[in-house]
Amino acid sequence: MDIPRYWRLREQRYKLQGNVCAECKAYNFPPRPVCLQCKSKNMQPYQFKGNGTIYSYSTVYQAPDAFNKQVPYLVALIDLDEGPRITARLTDILDNKIEIGMPVEMVIRKIYEDGDNGPIQYGYMFRPLLKKKE
């Protein structure tokens, strides 16, 4: 069980915290020490709003050991409204209802349990957008 990693990534997994380049305003998730666009090292923390659209998706039937009990489950690439693309699980939807381009929003869900005695890992997943955006 990778507790230090779980702890270290809490801002990302619970809050979608990435960063934004102070020079060229390019957004990053996950946070990067160097801006991909302009190579600036002046990066400021930024919490993503958690809205986006589906760029691609898949239903996983054969999974790595830790996720074996959960198959089949859905994974996707999601284009966040601010720009970056993120890899995440999808939830609260059947695979035959998913379409590329569909609007989704971030929620917190259980990612996996490490056996009977290990801690439960939570983190971001995305579900179909419930509320219309203002």
Add this chain to the structure above:
Amino acid sequence: MRKVAIIGIGQTPVREHWDYPIRYLGVQALLAAMQDARVDTIGGLFVGNMLSGALSEQEHLGALIADYAGFSGIEAVKVEAACASGAAAMRMALMAVASGRMEVAAAIGVEKLTEYSGKFSTAALATAADADYEASIGLSFAAINALMMRRYMHEYKVNKEDFAIFPIIAHANAVHNPNAMFHHTINREDYARAKMIADPINLMDSSPIADGAAAVIIVPMDKIKKYAGKAVRVAACELATDTVGLDSREDALLLKGVQKSASKALKIAGIEAKQIQLMELHDAFSIMSVLSLENSGFCQPGRALFAANDGKYSIDGEMPVCTFGGLKGRGHPVGASGLYQIVEAVQQVRGDAPAPIQVEDVEWAMAQNIGGSGATVITTILNRINE
């Protein structure tokens, strides 16, 4: 920098080698390559491997294989670049010889994936991806490739069934390769019936995990007369990288690592893509064959499936691919695959391939080894030496 040539090749069959530990596989391939080259010493050893630590609880393969091959004392290191480890080792050996620091260098690729059951290998293989943001939230390697395949089907309006051609070609060629894992053909019905792994990727899209080792012996071009081994010139062996995370790329179907490595290799070899007569593809998944061909410049984006279904890449086609079965038919002992590709391309250039899969009069052959979802790419171009 000196030009270099391959004067010897060796390989073990690709199998579930339960009888052999990883060191024996490596030693077998190395000694076979040395015998083929008729050399009895080497100046250095570069061992391509991805998962010996995770699956055999054995790192330090450079010194270990040198030791068991009887060369303890020589310079020897392991080279790791996920599924591209094999060709990465080749690149390092090439640089050692080209720079003048070594006269005879060996590159071997070795992998043992069947030490544990498949689910452990699946998790271990996922370490080629981004551990924090891909693998640890549940993405297998197949799932990452599935995201690319789904997007490809969406953008180019093609069907899943169109991809069947690549595994069909791979299996058809593997039948004639005695070292291949599979010796049976498959057809479109087999493809349609195959078990889903990560939709739209099914079992027939996926190369099998396996054990194996392959090796080459490299010397300077201007010394090939000194050696009895049949020499093939290495016209180029170029490595390029891209982001490890698929999500960090603006366009998931644009493999910049493939583009850079292939265009650089062609430029250094001084030839155009259309002069390449055969290509050993990194068909870990069918979608990778498609993206590798398109991004290397062998066809326009969105056209690889049409070209393949028209017969362009079949063994009797315009540019055969996976002539010895590719990763799908020969098998994918991950860190060894890059060197299997090169060993196979050498056989084609020498004219030593089994008759049914020998491409006629090969002057130029390409092998492309891809790590992760395209994060490390090594394109090697081999050239026949005309006396």
